[in-house]
Amino acid sequence: MAPSDRLAGALPPPPPLPPPPPLPPLGAPTPSENHVSISAPLLQTAGAGAVDAAPLARWFRRIEVFLSMAGLSASTPLGKASAASALAVVGVALPALAVAVSPCRGRGRGCDEFEVEVFEVCVLLSQAAAAAVALVCVSRKMAMYGLRKFLFVDPELGLRIRLQKEYVAKIKGFFRTLVWWILPCFAVKVIREMFRFSNIFHESSWRSCVVLFASIMSWMYLTTIILSSCMLFNLVCNLQVIHFDDYGKLLEQDSDPLVYLKEHLQLRHNLSKISHRFRMFLLLLFFSVTASQFAILFKTTAYNGPINFTNGGDIAVSSVVQVVGLVLCLHAAAKISHRAQNIASLATHLFLRDFSESDLESLESGSVQGNSHSTAQLASYMSSYHKRESLVLYLLANPGGITIFGWIVDRTFLNTILMLELTLALFVLSKTIVIPARTLVLNHTWFP
Numbered sequence: 284m285a286p287s288d289r290l291a292g293a294l295p296p297p298p299p300l301p302p303p304p305p306l307p308p309l310g311a312p313t314p315s316e317n318h319v320s321i322s323a324p325l326l327q328t329a330g331a332g333a334v335d336a337a338p339l340a341r342w343f344r345r346i347e348v349f350l351s352m353a354g355l356s357a358s359t360p361l362g363k364a365s366a367a368s369a370l371a372v373v374g375v376a377l378p379a380l381a382v383a384v385s386p387c388r389g390r391g392r393g394c395d396e397f398e399v400e401v402f403e404v405c406v407l408l409s410q411a412a413a414a415a416v417a418l419v420c421v422s423r424k425m426a427m428y429g430l431r432k433f434l435f436v437d438p439e440l441g442l443r444i445r446l447q448k449e450y451v452a453k454i455k456g457f458f459r460t461l462v463w464w465i466l467p468c469f470a471v472k473v474i475r476e477m478f479r480f481s482n483i484f485h486e487s488s489w490r491s492c493v494v495l496f497a498s499i500m501s502w503m504y505l506t507t508i509i510l511s512s513c514m515l516f517n518l519v520c521n522l523q524v525i526h527f528d529d530y531g532k533l534l535e536q537d538s539d540p541l542v543y544l545k546e547h548l549q550l551r552h553n554l555s556k557i558s559h560r561f562r563m564f565l566l567l568l569f570f571s572v573t574a575s576q577f578a579i580l581f582k583t584t585a586y587n588g589p590i591n592f593t594n595g596g597d598i599a600v601s602s603v604v605q606v607v608g609l610v611l612c613l614h615a616a617a618k619i620s621h622r623a624q625n626i627a628s629l630a631t632h633l634f635l636r637d638f639s640e641s642d643l644e645s646l647e648s649g650s651v652q653g654n655s656h657s658t659a660q661l662a663s664y665m666s667s668y669h670k671r672e673s674l675v676l677y678l679l680a681n682p683g684g685i686t687i688f689g690w691i692v693d694r695t696f697l698n699t700i701l702m703l704e705l706t707l708a709l710f711v712l713s714k715t716i717v718i719p720a721r722t723l724v725l726n727h728t729w730f731p
Contacts, residue, residue: 354418355418357426402594405582409601510611513607613700
């Protein structure tokens, strides 16, 4: 710099640098490109997202309150003790007391037309065993994971806005199916108990009402526990069906095969967790229901006295409730296994549609002509072709589904179990509901 310039004064300072962009808060998640490309906007804690999540949050609270009242979501030692005490008192002690104070006890053949003690004890033990299995298995997992993680609804990752209505519809279906199965059985149970108690209680009306109320309340409690646990597993599977349907829509988009692979791995991981959490529940429920059906069948077959709706109607109602609960579980498991296996066929169909032989021949003819652009396009095409082919081969080799110690619960498995359980249930119903042939012969003789 010249001396004259130094005398004139110093140069103006350089302009200040622009401030750096604000950093995200510590601990904030940074979604990857793949996750952003396949996910819809997530629910926010405030604003419009909170308004959209309000119906789902309300239904989650309702189902949580319902499960708490049934004793299926006890997480504290006091709650577990209360649930076990309720099962012992309401589920076992009350019906046992009703059988013990019955006027037919000790009368022998004189009261068999209205009540058979061995039938009542068999029904009590079968229902108590199924309810104990449901209470122990489901409440233990609910205490470990909580309701949202138990249903695979993670609040930290948020929920896709377009799935809110489907989630609410599935939860409404949980309560609707539960009511539709409990109400008819409850009506049959009440009618049967009224017929029975009107014929065996003649001395004291208040005693008859007390025993009747205790018997119906005990049955309602045990039936609610059995069907609620089965419907809870059904709800878990139905919520995963939503994600499999959403994954089928994702396959129709033109995305990177790695995105498809990542999403499918997450779905298989969820199915593996569901299988692990419910395998003991499904296995013990199957053994309990099957053993109960065999025991009831043996007792009704060995009994030589008359069996009618009054003394055997409780057997029919109990068999229907237990078989329905098992079928609801197995149907939901087979449904989601079928959806998981259908993904491979859908991916194969889309692969053949997108990569036809005519397109491949046209690109090969372009490369033969020596066009550099066609050659680069062919290389990109073949790379995408091999990625999609590898994805299809992976889906065909890893279909996924609900498993019980390695045995996949698909439609073949469901048909086998359904045939066994319905055979036993129909034998029991034929003994208790169908009019005996001897009665038909007598009626034909009396009324020619």
